[in-house]
Amino acid sequence: EKAIVKALDSGKLAGYGADVIEHEFENIKKSPIIKAMRNGKNIIVTPHIGGMTIEGQTKAYKWAVNKI
Numbered sequence: 001e002k003a004i005v006k007a008l009d010s011g012k013l014a015g016y017g018a019d020v021i022e023h024e025f026e027n028i029k030k031s032p033i034i035k036a037m038r039n040g041k042n043i044i045v046t047p048h049i050g051g052m053t054i055e056g057q058t059k060a061y062k063w064a065v066n067k068i
Helices: 002-010 032-038 054-067
Strands: 016-018 043-045
Touching: 002 032, 032 043
Parallel strands: 016 043
Antiparallel strands: none
């Protein structure tokens, strides 16, 4: 996460999107990604909905059914 923020600061990376943050269930306020996002960096963080597409759910359900 620190490397991502550094790349954003240097201009090597224009933006960043994440569905998962390291240690997010501990203290998310300590996350470099969350701090940078709150300070105006071009970052989008979604609440674990990245796989909630029809295609993603269909694939997950098929995988689960095949395991039974």
